[in-house]
Amino acid sequence: MSYIRVAEKAAREAGAHxxxxxxxxxxxxxxxxxxxxTEVDISSEDLIIDIIQTKYPxxxxxxxxxxxxxxxxxxxWIIDPIDGTTNYLHRYPFFSVSIGLEIDGVISAxxxxxxxxxxxxxxxxxxxxxxxxxxxxxxxxxxxxESLLTTGFTHKEGWMVDEGIFHLEKFIYRAxxxxxxxxxxxxxxxxxxxRVDGFxxxxxxxxxxxxxSLILTEAGGAISDFSDAEYDIYGIxxxxxxxxxxxxxxxxxxxxxxxxxxxxxxxx
Numbered sequence: 652m653s654y655i656r657v658a659e660k661a662a663r664e665a666g667a668h669x670x671x672x673x674x675x676x677x678x679x680x681x682x683x684x685x686x687x688x689t690e691v692d693i694s695s696e697d698l699i700i701d702i703i704q705t706k707y708p709x710x711x712x713x714x715x716x717x718x719x720x721x722x723x724x725x726x727x728w729i730i731d732p733i734d735g736t737t738n739y740l741h742r743y744p745f746f747s748v749s750i751g752l753e754i755d756g757v758i759s760a761x762x763x764x765x766x767x768x769x770x771x772x773x774x775x776x777x778x779x780x781x782x783x784x785x786x787x788x789x790x791x792x793x794x795x796x797e798s799l800l801t802t803g804f805t806h807k808e809g810w811m812v813d814e815g816i817f818h819l820e821k822f823i824y825r826a827x828x829x830x831x832x833x834x835x836x837x838x839x840x841x842x843x844x845x846r847v848d849g850f851x852x853x854x855x856x857x858x859x860x861x862x863x864s865l866i867l868t869e870a871g872g873a874i875s876d877f878s879d880a881e882y883d884i885y886g887i888x889x890x891x892x893x894x895x896x897x898x899x900x901x902x903x904x905x906x907x908x909x910x911x912x913x914x915x916x917x918x919x
C-alpha cells in the first residue's frame with residue numbers, strides 16, 4: 652500500500668469516527684483561549700496513528716494532541732485529527748481530517764477529508780491534486796473585486812487577532828464576498844478546487860496546513876507568506892490564492908502589516 656493510500660484509509664476511518672461521535676455530548680478543555688480539545692480529537696488522532704504505525708512503525712509523527720513521536724526518520728507524518736474542533740463541538744458542519752507526509756523536509760503527500768460531504772482531497776508531489784479521484788484546479792478570477800475570500804483568527808496572541816481584523820477590514824470592502832469557515836485545511840482545499848479564490852491567516856500550525864498546502868500547489872495555486880517569500884509550514888503567515896490575485900492580495904496584506912506596526916508597535 653502506497654503512502655497516499657495509507658493516508659486515505661486513515662482519514663476515511665477517522666472521518667467515520669467523527670460522524671459516529673458527532674451527536675454525543677462532549678467534554679472539552681482549553682489549550683488556550685478559544686482553542687479546545689475534546690476526547691474525540693484524541694481518539695481520532697489515536698486511530699490515525701495506529702493505522703500509520705501498523706504500516707510504517709519506524710516513521711516519525713507530529714500530531715496536534717500527542718506532539719512529536721520522534722524515530723530519527725526522514726519520514727514524518729503531520730496529523731490534525733479534527734481541523735475545526737470548535738465547529739465540531741457546536742455540530743456546525745464544517746470540519747476535516749488532515750494528514751500530510753514530509754519526506755526529507757519536503758511535504759510529499761497530503762490528504763484532507765471532509766466527512767460531512769464525503770469529499771476526499773488528495774495530492775502527491777508532482778502528480779496533481781484530486782477530489783474523490785477527479786483532478787481539481789483553482790478558479791480563473793483575476794481581481795479581488797470579483798473574488799470570494801476566506802480567513803481565520805487565532806486567539807493565541809493578541810496582536811494576531813488585531814492584525815487579522817485589520818486585514819479583514821481592508822479586504823471586506825473590496826471583495827465580492829467573505830467567509831470565515833473555521834478549518835484551514837478545507838480552506839486550502841477549497842482554493843485548490845476554485846470554490847474560493849483566496850485565503851489568508853496568521854498563526855496556523857504545521858498540522859493545519861501540511862496536507863492542504865500541497866493540495867493547493869499541486870492543483871496549480873499559489874502560496875507564500877505575506878511578503879511573497881517562500882511558504883514554510885512552520886511559519887506564522889499564510890497567503891493562498893488561485894495565483895491570479897496573489898500579488899494584489901500581497902499589496903493589501905503588506906499595507907495592513909506596515910500600518911499596524913506603525914500604529915501599535917506590533918511585529919511579526
